[in-house]
Amino acid sequence: MSRIPVMEIFGPTIQGEGMVIGQRTMFVRTAGCDYSCSWCDSAFTWDGSGKDLIKQMNPEEIWAQLQNVGGKGFSHVTISGGNPALLKNLAGLVQLLKEKNIKICLETQGSKWQDWMLLIDELTISPKPPSSGMVTNFDILDTIINDKLLSSDFIGNLSLKVVIFDDADFVYAKEIHSRYPEVPFFIQVGNDDTKTVDNQALVSHLLQKYEALIDKVMEDDELLDVKVLPQLHALVWGNKRGV
Numbered sequence: 001m002s003r004i005p006v007m008e009i010f011g012p013t014i015q016g017e018g019m020v021i022g023q024r025t026m027f028v029r030t031a032g033c034d035y036s037c038s039w040c041d042s043a044f045t046w047d048g049s050g051k052d053l054i055k056q057m058n059p060e061e062i063w064a065q066l067q068n069v070g071g072k073g074f075s076h077v078t079i080s081g082g083n084p085a086l087l088k089n090l091a092g093l094v095q096l097l098k099e100k101n102i103k104i105c106l107e108t109q110g111s112k113w114q115d116w117m118l119l120i121d122e123l124t125i126s127p128k129p130p131s132s133g134m135v136t137n138f139d140i141l142d143t144i145i146n147d148k149l150l151s152s153d154f155i156g157n158l159s160l161k162v163v164i165f166d167d168a169d170f171v172y173a174k175e176i177h178s179r180y181p182e183v184p185f186f187i188q189v190g191n192d193d194t195k196t197v198d199n200q201a202l203v204s205h206l207l208q209k210y211e212a213l214i215d216k217v218m219e220d221d222e223l224l225d226v227k228v229l230p231q232l233h234a235l236v237w238g239n240k241r242g243v
């Protein structure tokens with residue numbers, strides 16, 4: 001049975017981001033990423049600092065752990081990372097969760113495609129703006145969004161989510177939205193202090209940034225059909241891991 005590198009399994013908690021913000025969910029966070037975003041809030045999944053946390057697990061073991069940690073009280077699992085789309089053999093977990101009648105949410109950046117993504121109920125693609133230091137491969141992103149998802153039998157919900165740190169990121173976000181106008185579009189406040197444990201200072205800083213981002217969107221006559229969100233989990237728990 002093929003094994004999946006799992007970094008952490010936690011919950012139940014709320015989905016703090018994007019199109020199903022507030023949704024009660026469990027999380028499965030996989031190890032490894034093909035990107036190395038300068039501001040990644042989950043860098044321990046790929047920078048070596050969390051390597052002792054990685055467990056190679058098969059789908060049945062992941063299901064058992066989800067039940068151990070979450071009890072019987074969950075109907076929704078969010079798969080994030082790292083980049084879960086690096087893992088061809090996540091198909092087995094996705095299949096098993098389907099059999100158990102669990103709704104599945106996926107967080108990925110749109111750099112890789114796997115056929116099991118067609119089975120995801122809520123698929124969030126989060127292309128990375130210039131401040132990340134990453135460069136979007138638009139050939140791949142076009143293929144994923146236009147060919148694999150929009151013009152296929154994908155029946156889940158798709159959304160795009162861009163994290164904003166500066167003006168160049170805002171310009172990039174507008175490019176993404178106008179390239180894929182039919183895909184529900186979210187912009188999210190960037191957390192530029194992912195290390196602090198001073199939650200009070202962090203929350204007031206992030207709320208200020210949220211207000212500034214709202215103001216910027218409202219002044220913009222082109223970015224109309226957009227949802228502007230904070231990372232709700234950061235406002236509630238700061239930089240705490242596993243929530």
Ligand SMILES: C[S@@+](CC[C@H](N)C(=O)[O-])C[C@H]1O[C@@H](n2cnc3c(N)ncnc32)[C@H](O)[C@@H]1O
Pocket residue numbers: 033039040041042080081082083084107108109125126161163188189190191192194231
């Ligand atoms: C940790 S990533 C994992 C999934 C996938 N690699 C991705 O980036 O979409 C999950 C989400 O957190 C966002 N994120 C990462 N670091 C962040 C930060 N410092 N502030 C705000 N959002 C952040 C990412 O853009 C992504 O939407």
Ligand SMILES: Nc1nc2[nH]cc(C(=O)O)c2c(=O)[nH]1
Pocket residue numbers: 013014015016017042080081107233243
């Ligand atoms: N509560 C909560 N919501 C989240 N939404 C996306 C997350 C992620 O790290 O992918 C995340 C996370 O780590 N925690």
Ligand code: SF4
Pocket residue numbers: 033034035036037040041042043045081082083109128
């Ligand atoms: S793509 Fe996601 S997990 Fe990978 S470095 Fe960027 S934010 Fe972190």
Ligand SMILES: [Mg+2]
Pocket residue numbers: 041042
């Ligand atoms: Mg996170």
